[in-house]
Amino acid sequence: MRKDAGGAGASVAQGRFTDIAFKTVNLLLCGLVALLLLGALVSIVTRTTPQALWDSIRSDEIQFAIRLSLLTSVSSTLLCLIVGVPAAYALTHYKFRGRGILNIIFELPLALPPVVAGMALLILFGTTGFGKALSDAGLQFVFTKQGIILAQFFVTIPFMYRIMKTTFQSINPRYEHVARTLGCSDLEVFRRVTLPMARNGLIAGSVIAWCRALGEFGAAMMVAGATRMKTETLPVALYLNMTSGDLVLAVSAATMLIVIAFVALLVFEKVAGSARIF
């Protein structure tokens, strides 16, 4: 008996020891990764003097890029919400043939290199009858700001769709069923039960889609061009100025992207810390 108790004590002590080792390794790796990420970001910001950085952030080119980036990314995120939420709802609530294929199609752009997406959009909206009809109707996408929004939408819709799909799937259908037995129509159930319960998913989806849209470069450049002061978003400004050797302007564009992303994720953590992304 006594021996057994002693054995148990030893194994508990051993267990504690492995617990501490486990914790140390986890914390150490966590710290290392944080150091790498932070180090890389800080080295960008400290590459120039604060005065030069401030001046170039206030330059016309960077101010234009900030405004255009915010305008296009907010527009494409709203579009994503308008389209992505009903699509995810349809694919989780209705049973129909081809649902599996549709699911894959929605998530396909996730695995496509953005340049491929850009080229596909350029061909569809540029030279086909569909594209010609749209441009005759006054909806011009090639080489315009609308083209940036289109490319961002294309690249970010899978994120919105995926997040909303898992969110809807995690809602217990019983709530919706009960609401229906209490006399709600499908639309009322959606508005009064499903949507409020999907709040965190909506926030998570919007923030992720928005961050992705903000950083979108490859697809947008193919469709809209990288024309200075016309279709020059922050990532484009960063790329153009880095390639032309104008490091201060490049750094200020990068800094603005980091600041915007940081603020967005901070808000995200505060508002929807528990929302599931995948």
Add this chain to the structure above:
Amino acid sequence: MKRRAGLLFVAFVCLLAACVCLSACGSEAEVAQTTTSATATAGFGEDAASIMVYAGAGMKKPMEEIGLAFEEQHGVVVEYNFTGSGAQLSQIELTHQGDVFMPGSAMYLDTAEEKGLVEYRQNVAYHIPVITVPQGNPANITCLDDLAKPDIKLVWGDPEVAAIGKTGIGIVKKAGIYEAVWKNVVATFPTMNEVMLQISLGQADAAINWWDTVKFDDTIEVIEIPREQNDIKLIPVGLLKFSEHPQTSRGFMDFCVSEQGKAIFEKHGFVTYPDPDYEG
């Protein structure tokens, strides 16, 4: 069901591990092979297994072929970095690494030389600007002045990033039609590759681009710019000062301008230096 999924997963992991092992063995064997052949020929009195070359994106095809031929003859692997010339200049300045720099226009090598980064240089070929139009020439462009006609849609290389963008602006300025031409530019792009693609897809009526990049493209038609209006550039190659294998790198540069190297450039549509038609 669960067991089957588990089995599948194990099989997948095994496959992955096998792939990694195979590729690792393969590359080891390759390295061993090249080092033995390097010591066997060692034509440059250096123990170099490889050299690193910065080459403009437009020189990718001929340079890759030249690299293979050089490796075959001298047992030295040529590793390339193909991006825009301006970006490469920044990389060279920031890292002080690499052996040879071959930008799309002599201007970049001049800048590198001014900054004391280059020791030895050679001229390889000419970069000749031409007017490119989509197949069938929908806007009926026949000469430089046509680019200034109203309602023409042009795409252009970014004037500060792409060598062709800056060169093109110089050409239309010399012709006195810059204002009208610039009004027709609907979009600009960082490299001549994107400009070429837009013309190839018929998204714009015309663009100025390097002749060699579009020579063998069936979807693009070319209108030559007369010599007196044109601004022909030289493609140079320079030895970087901090090269760890200067003799081998010099050997590589000389190989680029040798008869064999020139033949490869000509095969890919370049006019090699010197040429009486483009001299002066």
